[in-house]
Amino acid sequence: MSSIPAKESHTTSYPKFIGRSLWLATEGSFAFYAWMTMLTALFLVGANAWANQVAGGMIGTNMTDQVSWGLYIANFTFMVGLAAGGVMMVIPAYLYHDRKMHDVVIIGELLAIAAIVMCLMFVVADLGRPDRFWHMIPVIGKFNFPISMLTWDVIVLNVYLLLNLHVCGYLLYMRYLGRKPNPTWYIPVVMLSIVWAISIHTVTAFLYCGLGGRPFWNTALLAPRFLASAFVSGPAFIIVSLILIKKLTGIGGLDGPIATLTKIIRVTILINLLMVASELFTEFYTGGSHVSAAKYLFFGLHGKTALVPWTWTAIGLNVTAALLFLWPGTLRFRWRPLLVAACCMAFVGAWIEKGMGLIIPGFVPSTLHEIVEYVPSQLEWKVTVGIWAFGLMVFTIAIKTALPTLKHPAEH
Amino acid sequence: MTATENGSPKQPSTDRSLPVIENFTRRAAVKGAFATLGAGAFVAAISPLRQAAENSSAAEFMQTHYTELSPDQKGDVIARLEAETKEKYGADVTIADDRPIPGTKFVYAINLSVCNGNGKCVEACHKENNHDRDTNQSYIRVLEMPKGTMDMEKGSTTYSGTVPKDDKFYLPVQCQQCDEPPCVDVCPVKATWKEEDGIVVVDYNWCIGCRYCEAACPYHARRFNWKKPEVPAKEINPDQSYLSNRVRPVGVVEKCTYCLHRTRRGKLPACLEACPTGARVFGNILDPESNIRWILENKRVYILKEELGTKPAFFYYFD
Numbered sequence: 001m002s003s004i005p006a007k008e009s010h011t012t013s014y015p016k017f018i019g020r021s022l023w024l025a026t027e028g029s030f031a032f033y034a035w036m037t038m039l040t041a042l043f044l045v046g047a048n049a050w051a052n053q054v055a056g057g058m059i060g061t062n063m064t065d066q067v068s069w070g071l072y073i074a075n076f077t078f079m080v081g082l083a084a085g086g087v088m089m090v091i092p093a094y095l096y097h098d099r100k101m102h103d104v105v106i107i108g109e110l111l112a113i114a115a116i117v118m119c120l121m122f123v124v125a126d127l128g129r130p131d132r133f134w135h136m137i138p139v140i141g142k143f144n145f146p147i148s149m150l151t152w153d154v155i156v157l158n159v160y161l162l163l164n165l166h167v168c169g170y171l172l173y174m175r176y177l178g179r180k181p182n183p184t185w186y187i188p189v190v191m192l193s194i195v196w197a198i199s200i201h202t203v204t205a206f207l208y209c210g211l212g213g214r215p216f217w218n219t220a221l222l223a224p225r226f227l228a229s230a231f232v233s234g235p236a237f238i239i240v241s242l243i244l245i246k247k248l249t250g251i252g253g254l255d256g257p258i259a260t261l262t263k264i265i266r267v268t269i270l271i272n273l274l275m276v277a278s279e280l281f282t283e284f285y286t287g288g289s290h291v292s293a294a295k296y297l298f299f300g301l302h303g304k305t306a307l308v309p310w311t312w313t314a315i316g317l318n319v320t321a322a323l324l325f326l327w328p329g330t331l332r333f334r335w336r337p338l339l340v341a342a343c344c345m346a347f348v349g350a351w352i353e354k355g356m357g358l359i360i361p362g363f364v365p366s367t368l369h370e371i372v373e374y375v376p377s378q379l380e381w382k383v384t385v386g387i388w389a390f391g392l393m394v395f396t397i398a399i400k401t402a403l404p405t406l407k408h409p410a411e412h
Numbered sequence: 413m414t415a416t417e418n419g420s421p422k423q424p425s426t427d428r429s430l431p432v433i434e435n436f437t438r439r440a441a442v443k444g445a446f447a448t449l450g451a452g453a454f455v456a457a458i459s460p461l462r463q464a465a466e467n468s469s470a471a472e473f474m475q476t477h478y479t480e481l482s483p484d485q486k487g488d489v490i491a492r493l494e495a496e497t498k499e500k501y502g503a504d505v506t507i508a509d510d511r512p513i514p515g516t517k518f519v520y521a522i523n524l525s526v527c528n529g530n531g532k533c534v535e536a537c538h539k540e541n542n543h544d545r546d547t548n549q550s551y552i553r554v555l556e557m558p559k560g561t562m563d564m565e566k567g568s569t570t571y572s573g574t575v576p577k578d579d580k581f582y583l584p585v586q587c588q589q590c591d592e593p594p595c596v597d598v599c600p601v602k603a604t605w606k607e608e609d610g611i612v613v614v615d616y617n618w619c620i621g622c623r624y625c626e627a628a629c630p631y632h633a634r635r636f637n638w639k640k641p642e643v644p645a646k647e648i649n650p651d652q653s654y655l656s657n658r659v660r661p662v663g664v665v666e667k668c669t670y671c672l673h674r675t676r677r678g679k680l681p682a683c684l685e686a687c688p689t690g691a692r693v694f695g696n697i698l699d700p701e702s703n704i705r706w707i708l709e710n711k712r713v714y715i716l717k718e719e720l721g722t723k724p725a726f727f728y729y730f731d
Contacts, residue, residue, distance in 0.1 A: 023443075026443055040450060040453075044453055044454060044457045045457075047454060047457040047458050048457040048458065048460070050458075051457065051458040051459065051460040051461045051464075052460045054460070054461055054464045055460040055461060055463040055464040056460075056639070057637070057638055057639035057640060057662045057663060058621075058636075058638050058639075058663065059638040059639035061638075063638070064638075065626065065632070065634075065635050065636060066632070068623045068626040068627055068636060069623060069627060123622075126622065126623075127620050127621050127622055127663075128619075128620070128621015128622070128623070128636065128637070128662070128663030128664055128665075129619065129620050129621040129661075129663040129664060130620075131464075131468065131473060132473075132601075132618070132619075132620045132621075133620060135477075135601040135603070135618060135620055136600055136601055136620065141601060142477055142601050142602040142603075142618070143600070143601070144599055144600050144601060144602045147597050147598075148597065148598050148599060148600045148624070149598065150598065150600035150622065150624055151600050154600070207624075210598075211594065211598075211627060211628050212594065212630065212720040212721070212722075213594065213628060213629060213630025213631075213717070213720060214627065289563055289564075289565050292565060362627070363627070365565070366632055367629065367630050367631060367632045368553055368555060368564055368567070368569060368585060368631070368632045369564045369565045369567060370569050370570075370632075
């Protein structure tokens, strides 16, 4: 362990570091303040909508006993993927010793932190009785471990959050102290976080695929599909973030990581499409009752077609994005806008696929084959946008805190 | 030096690597003012929570799990719930704490040759269990099925017109009180469990409302209280039990309990008593002399979605 000056212990200097970091993170241009003000306003609208939901009951959502999960859980599932997707920077940086990636890997870890915070908020937003959340806390509450997959999810998500908080906190703190980070204190945690990233999305998939009464989810392919789409949406988000950071702060050395992530998506987006095709073949070639949900999703069932435009939009976006990523020109600097467009398409495609395309059809038709359609209510959109705004706030502040490190990478 | 320029670690050690800000005090004041404004706006935004807080008590918040309540605590909880029902619904009710009878396992059977889809069971359940009136909630769904299929996909829960129709049969579905209940497995807080007499119950004061059980149930047996249930005082069934038909709180999942407030006292479920056709049979499978036992031994009985391995305690047969 590195020594510390006798006059100051970590217990006092770490809070100081946090305080100074926050101070620095709230310094910025007019555009930065405008951005943060907008996010704050959206977050407040969401907070108000959620408070109204708690006060008046969840009747304000459009969920029903047939479609008992909706936009919140759809977003939760997607955000778990985004959090896991951050690991696609960690793997090249730490397992393949990609020096350029190593300099900016913290961006992926910070994204994971923001995404997990959003996950936890979406879960709380979906609870009928958030006042009873303490029932889930081990020891003081009753924790149905290991039988309930939801308890596994609570554990793996919180541990993943702690792992990433530790790594980012430690690296930035050492930087603040002007010391070289000691590998003993963070490399094992980074290695663990790689495995853990896989685990969070696997466990989240197990939430759904372990339910025998929901044939649409009850497939062994669900966890691999979750991971494949996570390794599309995560890197896609990071590429756009890197391009923005480069534009706004003039930090160099980002082109290498952007190229690496583009090459990663090139593979993962195809794997994802392959799995979708495999799922579709199995469903539709077999036919029978268990295919009803897939029929509803892609073609509509008994004249009910609410999800059909969503799902074909997602397929269109994913296929177009895949073709764009395959085209070698996407890596060229002059085609940057095209890369951004491809990333946005892949991101939105994955969002629809994991949300409207996965959660909702699991409930349509219901287990008694009733077809009750679901469209999110205004309240649900408000809460959702509020949580997204909060997550972007966390991400923005975190990136600003890391800027000094990104501008002057330490020698390693 | 300005805020946007970053000092490299050449500064004096006291400043470390973060920059020095000019006009520190003025900036601090401005930032403090905005932070205060933001905090104030946040408090205003979540003010509706106060309304929610008024509707629940500290005692309810602190209440422990049903299985861990001492007899004294249970008495206090039940007294509090009775008082709350009086206060909020204007009804005098008695909430008992009915426990399983040793040597009992309740099972249900329905004769589908007799059931004619009149829906009296649905209505009786609605009244007996103090369901929300607006949503016309009930623990029972009846499917109208074309003869010649067992595929629920061909059925309809929203049939109308005169029953029975010649080319149809009727399939009532409610909680199957499974021996391998997926709903119990998935509950993250053990708010739902299976009791000794086979009935799967919910502690309505422990459920957090995540609705995972609702997603897990293959029989659409669980319901969520999307709003505070409303029942006119004169229509409230005052004969209640903690684990069954007391008026449920908002934001929790509820389910059929084979009317344990009746059946654990030797009576029959409300849906059975209301059935005009005699299609429903209920009883203790452990009693060799019981009617239900004779039916299970002599009729060709089947269960719903057997392939899922939930092992229902609810049987169907044709004569």
